[in-house]
Amino acid sequence: MSAVSGKIGVGLIGAHDWAEKAHLPGYAAHERVHLAAICDVVPERARAMADRFGITTVYHDHHDLLADPAVQLVDVCTPTHTHLPLSLDAIAAGRHVLSEKPLATAAAPAFEAAAAAARQGVRTKLGFTFRYSPAIRQIKRWIEDGSLGEIFHIHGFEQNSQFLDPDFPLRQVSPDQPRDRLIPSSVVGYGSHLVDLMRWLGGEFASVAASMRNFVPERIVRGMTGRQRIPIEDGTVGLVEYASGTQGLLQSSYIAVGNYPGVEIRIYGSRGAAVARLISEFGVAESLHRAEADVVEFQPVRLGDEHFPPGTSLGTPWPELYYRNLIRHFVDEIVEDRSEECTFLDGARSQQIVDALVTAHFERRWVDLGGASA
Ligand SMILES: NC(=O)c1ccc[n+]([C@@H]2O[C@H](COP(=O)([O-])OP(=O)(O)OC[C@H]3O[C@@H](n4cnc5c(N)ncnc54)[C@H](O)[C@@H]3O)[C@@H](O)[C@H]2O)c1
Numbered sequence: 001m002s003a004v005s006g007k008i009g010v011g012l013i014g015a016h017d018w019a020e021k022a023h024l025p026g027y028a029a030h031e032r033v034h035l036a037a038i039c040d041v042v043p044e045r046a047r048a049m050a051d052r053f054g055i056t057t058v059y060h061d062h063h064d065l066l067a068d069p070a071v072q073l074v075d076v077c078t079p080t081h082t083h084l085p086l087s088l089d090a091i092a093a094g095r096h097v098l099s100e101k102p103l104a105t106a107a108a109p110a111f112e113a114a115a116a117a118a119r120q121g122v123r124t125k126l127g128f129t130f131r132y133s134p135a136i137r138q139i140k141r142w143i144e145d146g147s148l149g150e151i152f153h154i155h156g157f158e159q160n161s162q163f164l165d166p167d168f169p170l171r172q173v174s175p176d177q178p179r180d181r182l183i184p185s186s187v188v189g190y191g192s193h194l195v196d197l198m199r200w201l202g203g204e205f206a207s208v209a210a211s212m213r214n215f216v217p218e219r220i221v222r223g224m225t226g227r228q229r230i231p232i233e234d235g236t237v238g239l240v241e242y243a244s245g246t247q248g249l250l251q252s253s254y255i256a257v258g259n260y261p262g263v264e265i266r267i268y269g270s271r272g273a274a275v276a277r278l279i280s281e282f283g284v285a286e287s288l289h290r291a292e293a294d295v296v297e298f299q300p301v302r303l304g305d306e307h308f309p310p311g312t313s314l315g316t317p318w319p320e321l322y323y324r325n326l327i328r329h330f331v332d333e334i335v336e337d338r339s340e341e342c343t344f345l346d347g348a349r350s351q352q353i354v355d356a357l358v359t360a361h362f363e364r365r366w367v368d369l370g371g372a373s374a
Pocket residue numbers: 013014015016017018019039040041042045060062077078079080082100101102127128129
């Protein structure tokens with residue numbers, strides 16, 4: 001616990017858009033958190049966010065934040081390529097770590113980071129935002145209590161069309177990326193979320209097949225001048241055979257029309273079915289519907305206040321709603337020594353499945369995931 005009695009001290013690295021919209025409001029709303037320090041390589045960003053959230057200590061080098069005894073939990077909210085090295089440094093410094101996803105762009109180093117955290121005895125959480133949707137957590141309970149029966153099909157879709165416009169800048173394409181073959185992209189950024197949700201709800205994947213395509217041939221890419229002719233994968237469809245026998249279907253897309261965050265999960269079981277739409281529409285963050293084997297018309301389900309983190313509702317913007325829940329879970333898991341969920345190990349397994357989908361596409365075959373069924 002931090003010097004501020006009874007509270008856990010948090011230090012955040014990466015003081016920009018997503019930190020402001022999602023992470024920092026989550027910590028600020030938790031009564032067991034003391035926002036102890038903030039760090040950004042761009043000093044004015046760290047200072048602005050410190051002023052806004054009442055954080056007294058500002059750093060520009062993450063090593064200084066990691067050496068600060070007031071920090072017990074480190075939050076990594078920086079660009080993708082920095083997640084792994086910053087998280088490893090935080091683990092080596094003996095701090096609990098929340099990292100934005102993806103932890104790494106390959107599975108092996110993500111598994112190694114999970115093992116390093118276990119050796120150090122620190123907790124980890126990966127920023128799989130949508131596990132912390134009240135509707136998704138209710139579906140998880142229905143699966144576990146058996147009220148949907150045996151699960152036959154799980155469908156995960158992502159419709160999120162900001163990149164349908166070729167002039168909407170694409171993030172995070174490395175300038176030296178070879179352009180003579182398809183560059184997996186939506187399946188990495190959005191597919192990793194979907195795969196994690198589908199795995200959390202349905203258990204381990206046994207085998208996958210996939211088809212990936214580039215639909216928009218030229219686009220603006222952040223950091224490059226003018227439209228680039230670049231074969232970005234902007235649509236993937238996949239088939240899943242679960243170890244349990246459940247069948248799965250997934251789609252990740254940059255171009256399927258629909259609003260943020262654009263996640264839809266459908267579960268069909270022997271006793272009932274449920275559909276969660278995590279799509280911000282007309283000021284409402286998400287919806288949940290359920291049907292029964294003997295009453296087949298889907299009915300809306302209204303979840304009570306106890307399903308929402310304190311002070312939030314369906315009218316709360318989705319980044320804040322889900323992240324307040326995610327951070328509340330992580331802090332409470334640490335403080336109350338509760339069992340962990342949504343850890344770096346889950347990030348590594350999701351990465352392994354995304355890698356398998358990419359291999360399935362390029363090699364035009366089913367790819368087995370026997371190794372992920374432990
Ligand atoms: N989970 C989700 O649903 C979700 C949604 C949006 C964004 N994200 C992820 O969150 C992360 C942050 O997103 P963003 O839009 O705020 O990114 P951003 O690039 O706008 O901001 C990142 C900040 O990190 C700082 N930074 C970079 N390297 C640093 C270092 N070594 N030490 C200290 N500061 C450093 C940059 O100066 C910048 O201010 C990204 O990985 C993004 O993919 C996740």
